[in-house]
Amino acid sequence: xxxxxxxxxxxxxxxxxxxxxxxxxxxxxxxxxxxxxxxxxxxxxxxxxxxxxxxxxxxxxxxxxxxxxxxxxxxxxxxxxxxxxxxxxxxxxxxxxxxxxxxxxxxxxxxxxxxxxxxxxxxxxxxxxxxxxxxxxxxxxxxxxxxxxxxxxxxxxxxxxxxxxxxxxxxxxxxxxxxxxxxxxxxxxxxxxxxxxxxxxxxxxxxxxxxxxxxxxxxxxxxxxxxxxxxxxxxxxxxxxxxxxxxxxxxxxxxxxxxxxxxxxxxxxxxxxxxxxxxxxxxxxxxxxxxxxxxxxxxxxxxxxxxxxxxxxxxxxxxxxxxxxxxx
Amino acid sequence: xxxxxxxxxxxxxxxxxxxxxxxxxxxxxxxxxxxxxxxxxxxxxxxxxxxxxxxxxxxxxxxxxxxxxxxxxxxxxxxxxxxxxxxxxxxxxxxxxxxxxxxxxxxxxxxxxxxxxxxxxxxxxxxxxxxxxxxxxxxxxxxxxxxxxxxxxxxxxxxxxxxxxxxxxxxxxxxxxxxxxxxxxxxxxxxxxxxxxxxxxxxxxxxxxxxxxxxxxxxxxxxxxxxxxxxxxxxxxxxxxxxxxxxxxxxxxxxxxxxxxxxxxxxxxxxxxxxxxxxxxxxxxxxxxxxxxxxxxxxxx
Numbered sequence: 001x002x003x004x005x006x007x008x009x010x011x012x013x014x015x016x017x018x019x020x021x022x023x024x025x026x027x028x029x030x031x032x033x034x035x036x037x038x039x040x041x042x043x044x045x046x047x048x049x050x051x052x053x054x055x056x057x058x059x060x061x062x063x064x065x066x067x068x069x070x071x072x073x074x075x076x077x078x079x080x081x082x083x084x085x086x087x088x089x090x091x092x093x094x095x096x097x098x099x100x101x102x103x104x105x106x107x108x109x110x111x112x113x114x115x116x117x118x119x120x121x122x123x124x125x126x127x128x129x130x131x132x133x134x135x136x137x138x139x140x141x142x143x144x145x146x147x148x149x150x151x152x153x154x155x156x157x158x159x160x161x162x163x164x165x166x167x168x169x170x171x172x173x174x175x176x177x178x179x180x181x182x183x184x185x186x187x188x189x190x191x192x193x194x195x196x197x198x199x200x201x202x203x204x205x206x207x208x209x210x211x212x213x214x215x216x217x218x219x220x221x222x223x224x225x226x227x228x229x230x231x232x233x234x235x236x237x238x239x240x241x242x243x244x245x246x247x248x249x250x251x252x253x254x255x256x257x258x259x260x261x262x263x264x265x266x267x268x269x270x271x272x273x274x275x276x277x278x279x280x281x282x283x284x285x286x287x288x289x290x291x292x293x294x295x296x297x298x299x300x301x302x303x304x305x306x307x308x309x310x311x312x313x314x315x316x317x318x319x320x321x322x323x324x325x326x327x328x
Numbered sequence: 329x330x331x332x333x334x335x336x337x338x339x340x341x342x343x344x345x346x347x348x349x350x351x352x353x354x355x356x357x358x359x360x361x362x363x364x365x366x367x368x369x370x371x372x373x374x375x376x377x378x379x380x381x382x383x384x385x386x387x388x389x390x391x392x393x394x395x396x397x398x399x400x401x402x403x404x405x406x407x408x409x410x411x412x413x414x415x416x417x418x419x420x421x422x423x424x425x426x427x428x429x430x431x432x433x434x435x436x437x438x439x440x441x442x443x444x445x446x447x448x449x450x451x452x453x454x455x456x457x458x459x460x461x462x463x464x465x466x467x468x469x470x471x472x473x474x475x476x477x478x479x480x481x482x483x484x485x486x487x488x489x490x491x492x493x494x495x496x497x498x499x500x501x502x503x504x505x506x507x508x509x510x511x512x513x514x515x516x517x518x519x520x521x522x523x524x525x526x527x528x529x530x531x532x533x534x535x536x537x538x539x540x541x542x543x544x545x546x547x548x549x550x551x552x553x554x555x556x557x558x559x560x561x562x563x564x565x566x567x568x569x570x571x572x573x574x575x576x577x578x579x580x581x582x583x584x585x586x587x588x589x590x591x592x593x594x595x596x597x598x599x600x601x602x603x604x605x606x607x608x609x610x611x612x613x614x615x616x617x618x619x620x621x622x623x624x625x626x627x628x629x
Contacts, residue, residue, distance in 0.1 A: 020381050020382065020393075021381060021382055022382075022567075023382040023384055023391075023393060023489075024382055024383055024384040024385070024488065024489070024571075025488045025489065025492065025493055025567040025569075025570075026488055026489035026490055026491050026492045026493055026494055026535075026567075027492045027493075027567070125555075132492070134491055134492070134536060134538060135491065135492035135493075135536060135553070135555065136536070136555055137492075137555045137566070142555065184345070185343055185344075185345050185346065187342040187343045187344065187350070188342055188343075188344055188350055232354075232355040232356035232357070233356040233357055233358070233503070233529065234356060234357025234387070234388075234528055234529040234530065235355070235356070235357070235528070236510075236511065236527075236528050237510065242355075243354075243355065243356065243357045243387050243388045243389070244386060244387050244487060244490075244496060244530065245350075245352070245386045245387065245388070245389040245391070246350070246384040246386045246389065246390070246391025246489065247391075248344025248345060248347070248348035248350065248391060248393075249347070249348070249393075250344070250345050250347075251344050251345070251348075268489075268490050268491060269384065269489035269490060269491075270384070270386055270391075270487060270489040270490055271490055272527075272528070275344070277345075278343070278344040278345030278348065279345060280345050280346055281345060281346050281347050303343050303346060303401060306345060306346035307346050307396055307401075310346055310396065310397075314397075
């Protein structure tokens with residue numbers, strides 16, 4: 001069973017929960033940018049959270065299924081069409097062999113997900129099916145989809161058993177707002193900012209620029225000031241430079257004090273720009289949903305708060321699975 | 329390095345959100361700092377603590393990713409602090425590693441072509457080549473002398489990362505002999521695969537084609553990242569370099585470069601390499617004398 005790709009869309013890739021354990025040699029975790037939306041898609045088609053999905057960016061693909069299939073589209077709001085007819089998002093859709101899936105214009109956010117019963121069945125590379133395009137590994141031949149690709153779909157799990165619910169209830173769907181509050185834990189090199197610079201980071205509004213992809217999102221705003229100093233040996237000449245170090249996923253660097261960059265799931269694993277804090281794990285999906293222009297405030301929280309938020313998010317996911325009558 | 333000692337103050341511990349611990353061993357780059365980073369990383373890795381996801385040693389700092397649902401942050405921090413304390417109280421342990429000969433075609437046409445596309449507004453001296461500029465800022469006679477300095481003494485892989493399999497390299501010489509070259513004024517959007525680059529005090533080999541800001545001196549003749557794992561050196565893993573590897577560059581001509589390409593196509597290419605034990609105190613006491621000893625391991629391989 002397979003999907004035949006007619007038009008690949010802007011950047012459609014195979015993703016799953018990601019590839020842990022190889023960041024030490026520069027291979028990033030990858031995986032669905034909005035893990036929550038991808039996971040609920042899997043839940044609704046009777047998969048576990050581990051199955052691979054198709055991640056669509058702004059412009060989705062046009063694809064045809066060669067067999068009967070069960071799918072759902074979750075994530076950013078978009079018009080879903082089967083053989084040209086509108087179909088609801090966040091709802092399970094049965095497809096017949098030969099049916100064509102396509103999309104209208106995205107209404108907000110950045111990425112939506114096609115989950116299919118049985119999951120996208122490309123081979124695992126280093127324990128994951130996620131695409132890491134820069135390294136050319138994982139996913140479908142290590143790259144985004146192209147016209148003519150035939151993407152394999154796996155066999156249904158648990159004898160094809162589906163959860164009771166056919167739709168993800170409204171209360172469990174993410175909100176796609178034009179304003180966001182993103183919680184961060186200050187640290188790493190925040191002491192290198194002036195007091196005024198730190199104030200700008202936390203008190204001013206920052207806007208997501210169009211320079212935003214799976215590697216990271218760049219924000220425009222008033223800029224920040226770095227403390228002047230005699231630079232340590234090997235660190236480079238700008239006060240925002242450090243001796244090249246590992247970059248936490250979610251960490252915020254501000255090269256030259258101008259535009260903050262939040263690194264996301266295809267992050268470069270290290271480099272020579274000082275980081276001033278890190279987005280908490282519970283808010284990484286939120287950041288992934290931010291479209292260019294999203295007005296953003298960074299709110300500093302403690303590590304204890306971050307851990308509370310993480311537990312709260314895990315609880316929310318558990319509740320969603322339970323509400324669908326799905327088995328994790 | 330004669331003015332440096334192996335004694336460093338205690339590391340700085342800080343959090344990268346709720347999944348990362350960052351341990352800054354030193355603000356400045358030095359061999360002792362890198363050695364301490366690798367020692368902590370090695371010990372932490374041996375500890376096999378449940379809940380540790382990634383241990384990423386870098387030039388003068390260490391990044392540890394952990395799962396806070398399994399390993400509470402304070403437990404991880406105290407474990408790393410214990411390791412650090414223990415290392416300070418004991419004699420250094422030698423690093424069991426290897427020395428690898430990396431053939432390089434210096435002043436090759438591939439990097440020259442890309443450099444031509446990124447001059448005005450990108451480079452400090454758009455009219456000359458990257459090597460000419462590097463020679464000048466290091467007060468060397470010409471490109472040939474720079475190349476000589478670049479390959480005659482070996483380098484330590486002080487970090488692997490940025491992108492898949494890219495080694496950062498720190499030359500094993502006294503600080504006053506370290507080659508230092510500013511990065512491009514603005515990063516390029518293109519760098520040929522296997523470019524031998526340099527930025528600040530660090531050398532590197534670009535594992536994949538893509539953006540980059542380091543000066544470009546040549547191109548390494550053989551792969552260092554091979555997702556298809558076709559060559560014998562990649563049988564176990566698609567990434568060739570590990571932190572702690574010692575690299576000896578070897579200049580090759582166009583003809584030698586082409587011969588290596590043929591070996592790669594035939595699947596017969598292997599890096600010349602030999603196991604060595606690296607001792608920090610010896611490297612600090614007499615770097616060039618110790619380097620001669622290390623490089624002897626490659627004789628007859």
